[in-house]
Amino acid sequence: MVNDILNVRLDQFEGPLDLLLYLIRKNEINIYDIPIQKITLQYLEILERMKELNIDIASDYIVMAATLIKIKSDMLIPANPVDGEDEGDPRKPLVERLLEYQKFKKITEILRNIEHESSKLFSRSIIFESKVEEEESPYTLVDLMDVFIPLLKKGESLKLYRDPKVKKTIVDKTKEIVQYLNEYREFNFFEYVKNFDNLFEIILTFIAILDLSLKGFIHMEQNSQFEDIKVCLR
DSSP states (O other): HHHHHOOOOOGGSSSSSHHHHHHHHHTTTTSSSOOOOHHHHHHHHHHHHHTTTTOOOHHHHHHHHHHHHHHHHHHSSOOOOBBBBOOOOOTTHHHHHHHHHHHHHHHHHHHHHGGGGGGGOOHHHHHHHHOOOOOOOSSOHHHHHHHTTTTTHHHHBOOOOOOTTOOHHHHHHHHHHHHHHHHHEEEEEHHHHHTTTTHHHHHHHHHHHHHHHHTTTTEEOOOTTTSEEEEEEE
């Protein structure tokens, strides 16, 4: 069983957090109570196998290895609170990172599950009043997903699953956005979605904007991270 768990390659994973979630899932571990010694040993063994195969190991995997070893060391040292303050579980920051990454993966899965709907979107000549020809977007998918990450924070109090009450599709959302842009030319994203009480509907909206932006129909502006995002008609 253990050998099966460790028989993996790093290129199967999107990073060290992805690898840790894999180990937690395969070992059927409670993410809130990680047996750090066991997970650290398995994590290090996977890295060692990669070295034996002469496979380059990205620096972020090495950093995570050092983090795990530090946590393991801290848990072996008896707590010595200063001024009566408990320093808490040394695993907590890692657990919080894993939970946030797990949420990101869940959202990504939702995005992939509804991605096929984007093929139903209409061309600019049909849905936009403007007849400006399609342009190549200056953004990559990664750029636009980076813009989407702050929604994870908003998602704390919202539903991550598809609410049966939300009957709209990406096509519906695209029509709404295009109709709005034809009238007002631009809007601020967070202002636009502030009254949505379901994360799935926010995701639909973002996917519609993403598709339109990648096709060069609209562009997005954000002066700094966490500021509102301006969506403009080209």
